[in-house]
Structures are given as structure tokens and as C-alpha cells.
Amino acid sequence: MNLENKILKLIAADAKLGNNTIATMLEVDEAVVDATIKKLEADNVILGYKTVIDWEKVGADGVTAMIDVKVSPEREVGFNRVAERICRFPEVRSVNLMSGTYDLSVVVTGETMKDISWFVSHRLSTLEQVQSTTTHFILKRYKQDDFVFEGPQEDKRLVVSP
Amino acid sequence: MNSIGNKISPLVKSIPPSGIRKFFDLVAQTEGVISLGVGEPDYVTPWHIREECFYSLERGYTMYTSNSGLPELREEIAIYLKRNLGVEYSPAKEILVTVGVSEALDLAMRVLLEPDDEVLVPEPCFVSYAPGAVLAYGKAVPVPTYASDEYRLTAENLEKCITPRSKVLVLAYPNNPTGGIMSREDLEALTGLIIKHDLIVISDEIYSELTYQGEHVSIASLPGMKDRTLLMNGFSKAYAMTGWRIGYVCGHPEIIAAMTKVHQYTIMCAPIMGQKAAIEALRHGETEMRRMIDDYNNRRKLILSGLRSIGLQCFEPRGAFYCFPSITSSGLNSEEFCEKLLNEEQVAVVPGNAFGSNGEGHIRCCYAASVINLEKAIERMGNFLQRHGLK
Numbered sequence: 358m359n360l361e362n363k364i365l366k367l368i369a370a371d372a373k374l375g376n377n378t379i380a381t382m383l384e385v386d387e388a389v390v391d392a393t394i395k396k397l398e399a400d401n402v403i404l405g406y407k408t409v410i411d412w413e414k415v416g417a418d419g420v421t422a423m424i425d426v427k428v429s430p431e432r433e434v435g436f437n438r439v440a441e442r443i444c445r446f447p448e449v450r451s452v453n454l455m456s457g458t459y460d461l462s463v464v465v466t467g468e469t470m471k472d473i474s475w476f477v478s479h480r481l482s483t484l485e486q487v488q489s490t491t492t493h494f495i496l497k498r499y500k501q502d503d504f505v506f507e508g509p510q511e512d513k514r515l516v517v518s519p
Numbered sequence: 520m521n522s523i524g525n526k527i528s529p530l531v532k533s534i535p536p537s538g539i540r541k542f543f544d545l546v547a548q549t550e551g552v553i554s555l556g557v558g559e560p561d562y563v564t565p566w567h568i569r570e571e572c573f574y575s576l577e578r579g580y581t582m583y584t585s586n587s588g589l590p591e592l593r594e595e596i597a598i599y600l601k602r603n604l605g606v607e608y609s610p611a612k613e614i615l616v617t618v619g620v621s622e623a624l625d626l627a628m629r630v631l632l633e634p635d636d637e638v639l640v641p642e643p644c645f646v647s648y649a650p651g652a653v654l655a656y657g658k659a660v661p662v663p664t665y666a667s668d669e670y671r672l673t674a675e676n677l678e679k680c681i682t683p684r685s686k687v688l689v690l691a692y693p694n695n696p697t698g699g700i701m702s703r704e705d706l707e708a709l710t711g712l713i714i715k716h717d718l719i720v721i722s723d724e725i726y727s728e729l730t731y732q733g734e735h736v737s738i739a740s741l742p743g744m745k746d747r748t749l750l751m752n753g754f755s756k757a758y759a760m761t762g763w764r765i766g767y768v769c770g771h772p773e774i775i776a777a778m779t780k781v782h783q784y785t786i787m788c789a790p791i792m793g794q795k796a797a798i799e800a801l802r803h804g805e806t807e808m809r810r811m812i813d814d815y816n817n818r819r820k821l822i823l824s825g826l827r828s829i830g831l832q833c834f835e836p837r838g839a840f841y842c843f844p845s846i847t848s849s850g851l852n853s854e855e856f857c858e859k860l861l862n863e864e865q866v867a868v869v870p871g872n873a874f875g876s877n878g879e880g881h882i883r884c885c886y887a888a889s890v891i892n893l894e895k896a897i898e899r900m901g902n903f904l905q906r907h908g909l910k
Contacts (some may be wrong), residue, residue, distance in 0.1 A: 382817040517543040517556035
């Protein structure tokens with residue numbers, strides 16, 4: 358694995374790792390890590406850094422829906438143009454082209470179910486390429502981005518052992 | 520009735536309690552401790568392995584197995600050893616599944632030793648070898664290894680300790696507590712002596728997968744060594760399965776048959792749930808194991824750099840998950856150092872003398888801990904050393 362991929366693997370698991378820590382782990386100069394990360398950011402390989410939060414714990418979890426969308430592909434651009442249009446709505450968190458019985462899987466968040474139904478009926482369904490939508494509301498989250506919502510398990514090991 | 524204490528065998532009384540036990544009690548009474556004193560992975564057993572255990576229970580696998588262990592497990596062990604070490608063992612006659620390497624060690628000592636036979640034990644080392652020899656009426660002869668030799672056992676140091684009563688040599692590499700390993704050349708340098716003095720080798724290779732530089736080589740794979748080696752390994756460290764207590768020993772059919780006899784009368788068989796889980800680990804555990812090992816390796820570099828940055832001399836460990844820095848510059852002995860560090864900075868490390876007398880002047884730091892805790896522990900140890908006038 359090259360250095361870029363090694364760095365990406367480490368910060369994909371923990372974005373808060375200091376560059377000095379990464380440098381020690383990978384046995385390179387910190388300046389090399391700094392420069393590599395800056396380059397990866399500039400090249401849009403690293404798109405950004407976010408925090409995984411259990412919003413429910415602070416009473417601000419809102420509503421999230423996963424919407425299966427059937428669309429008509431267009432000549433020359435296939436699904437790209439409509440996917441890009443859907444991406445532009447700020448309430449859309451992710452858009453993926455899927456294999457199977459529908460085409461795009463769209464994740465949307467809002468404060469209430471009403472927000473989402475309004476988005477589906479007024480924004481998404483009205484796009485001319487969209488043939489149909491099926492909306493699934495998330496009822497409870499168990500795991501997201503590798504994190505289990507129950508929180509980390511305590512260390513159950515003996516404090517000293519041979 | 521005489522005092523109950525008098526009923527206890529003098530042999531058992533002669534064995535001192537483990538230095539680790541005493542330190543454990545101290546640590547357990549202290550609040551807010553960051554412990555680098557553990558001797559096991561900081562991972563829970565990978566889920567697919569646990570899940571396979573549940574599934575086997577659902578299907579009713581709750582019975583005894585054959586004394587030697589489930590045939591499928593022994594077959595998987597044979598495949599694993601051939602692929603990874605280039606040594607071939609017959610699953611039917613040369614492999615015994617045990618309750619951890621610990622049981623295999625005990626069986627080996629009991630099967631091999633006659634009263635006052637000597638067991639050569641390179642030190643520093645894991646705490647069980649010498650008591651195991653004594654409990655089998657043998658005598659443990661420490662063979663010192665040194666940081667200047669990268670804690671390898673050299674033929675020169677070994678030869679000094681060989682006597683006409685020497686019967687068994689323990690090799691435990693990658694080594695707990697030093698992190699030292701033995702390369703093929705290092706092992707080859709010993710085989711002449713081993714054969715000349717007709718020694719049996721107990722090769723405890725429980726940390727074999729946790730080798731970060733070079734490849735792990737088993738002495739059993741060297742010419743003329745397979746029949747005189749008892750190769751021991753298990754699942755605890757590589758697959759984060761310490762609590763399952765599944766290990767195995769491979770060797771000459773006559774020794775394995777003798778060990779199986781003792782095992783049959785004492786243990787009967789290793790627990791079937793653990794054996795089922797171990798099959799899953801060998802069949803499908805490679806990816807998760809590699810991920811854990813990569814993580815240990817990252818943390819190995821982090822702790823080594825950290826310990827050196829606060830002024831401790833430290834041999835670069837090449838295997839297992841321990842660092843074994845010298846603390847002689849502190850002017851404290853290893854027990855004093857550990858107690859003061861625990862009381863003043865709430866960091867638990869293990870005194871080096873728990874691993875043999877030439878471990879004195881060192882501490883064992885386990886880096887199977889989170890990066891945050893490793894960094895905090897190093898910072899606290901740095902404060903401790905500064906306060907005591909070092910660096």
C-alpha cells in the first residue's frame with residue numbers, strides 16, 4: 358500500500374489522529390504527512406471531515422428517510438444529470454445509483470416527516486425524469502459509519518495479567 | 520488436626536506467588552488507571568467467530584469431543600502450520616488440542632521430566648515456565664538474554680547453562696515481555712547444541728502471527744528438529760480469543776500420545792464451543808487478524824517513539840505487543856518504579872522482575888491499548904520521570 362493510502366486508511370478510521378502520530382506510525386517525517394494530506398485535500402480525494410453524532414441523545418435527531426427512486430435515463434448522460442440535480446438539494450445527504458429494482462437511492466433529512474413528504478412531493482417527484490418514489494423512514498439507528506449507537510464497550514480485561 | 524497449611528505439599532509451597540498477582544491487587548485498588556499492564560489483545564473476538572460459537576450451540580454442540588480435539592480442528596491446524604511454517608503434522612497422531620498453551624506446557628513438563636531434570640528457560644520470559652517445571656519435579660535453569668543481543672537466545676549463553684541434567688529447552692519467541700524474535704539464522708545457530716545435548720524443545724509460538732519485521736520461523740521447520748520439538752500455539756493472541764482457552768501442541772507421535780494420556784485423565788477435552796470457534800478462526804479469520812496486527816504495529820511504533828522521547832532506553836520490539844524499556848536511569852528498581860508510577864500518575868505497567876531476575880531494571884508496557892490511552896500514558900510517564908529528575 359502506498360503512503361497516501363496508508364494515511365487515508367488511518368484518518369478514515371480516526372480523523373482526529375494528529376499528523377505527528379500518523380508520522381510516527383508510518384515512520385515518515387511529519388512534514389511529509391502534512392504535505393500529503395494537503396495534496397489529498399487539494400485533489401478532492403479528501404472531501405472533508407465530519408463528526409458522527411448520536412443526535413437522539415441531545416434531542417435533535419430529526420427525521421431521515423431513504424427514498425428509492427426510479428428514473429428514466431437520458432441519452433448520452435444516462436442517470437448522471439438527474440442524479441446531479443438531486444444532489445444539489447441541501448436536504449439530500451447522499452445519492453447512489455443502485456442495481457436492482459430501482460435506480461437511485463436518496464437519503465434525505467428533515468426536522469419533521471412533513472418536511473420530507475413536502476420534499477418528495479414538490480421537489481423530487483416533480484423532476485421530469487423521475488418515474489416513481491418509495492419513501493422509507495428510519496425508525497431507529499443501530500450503527501452508522503462503523504459506530505454502534507450503543508456506544509463503545511467498556512474494557513473488560515483484567516487490569517494486569519501475565 | 521495439624522494446621523491446614525501443613526497439608527499443602529512443600530513443593531507447591533516452594534513456588535513463590537507470581538509477582539504479577541501482587542501488582543494486580545495494587546492496580547485494582549487504584550482509581551482512574553490507564554493500564555499498560557495487560558497481557559492480552561484490546562479487541563473482542565471478531566464477531567464471525569463468536570457467531571459461529573452461537574450457531575454451534577444452537578445446533579446442539581454441547582458434548583465432549585475426542586481427547587485430541589475435533590478432527591476438523593486438527594485438520595485445519597495441520598493446514599495452517601504447513602502453509603505458514605512449512606511443517607507437516609499428522610492431524611491424527613501429532614496434534615493435540617489443549618486448554619490454551621498453558622495446558623500444553625503443563626502436559627509437556629509432566630510428560631518429559633523426571634525428578635531434577637533441568638529445563639533451560641531463557642529469561643526474561645512469560646511467568647509459567649519455571650513453576651511448570653518445578654511442579655513436574657524438574658528444575659528450571661534460567662538462561663539470561665540481553666537487550667544488547669536483542670533478547671535473542673545465543674548459543675554462547677545457552678551453552679553456559681547446559682549440564683548433563685539438561686533435558687528441555689523452552690523457546691518463547693516472539694517473546695513476552697521483551698518483544699524479541701528469533702530469525703531463521705538465530706535458530707539455526709542453536710540447533711547444533713540442541714542436537715548435541717539431545718534436548719527437547721518446547722517452542723511456545725503463541726505470538727507467532729504478531730511478528731512485525733521479517734517472517735516468523737519455527738524451530739520445528741529446521742532440519743532434524745521436528746521430532747525433538749513440541750510446537751505450541753493457540754488462538755488467544757492472533758484472533759483475540761484469550762478467554763476461549765484453546766491452544767494446541769504438535770510433536771512426535773509418542774510424546775503427543777503420552778501428553779494425550781495425561782490430558783485424558785485431567786482435562787478430558789478442550790471445551791467444544793471454543794474448538795468450534797477456533798475452526799472458524801482458522802477458516803475465515805485471516806482478514807480480521809491482519810487488521811488487528813496492522814493496528815498493533817502502528818501502536819508499536821507510537822509507544823516506542825514515545826518511550827524514547829521521554830528518555831527511556833528501549834529495545835525495538837519486533838513481535839508480540841509489549842515494549843520492555845530500561846528504567847535503570849531512574850535509580851529505582853522495577854517494583855519501586857511501577858508502584859510510584861501507579862500511585863503518582865495512575866499508569867500501570869508491569870515490573871520486569873516478574874519475568875525473571877534479569878528482567879530487573881525494566882518494565883513491561885503493553886501497547887494493546889487505544890492510541891489516546893497510549894499517548895496519555897506516555898505523557899504521564901514523562902511527567903513522572905521529570906519530577907524524579909530525569910530528562
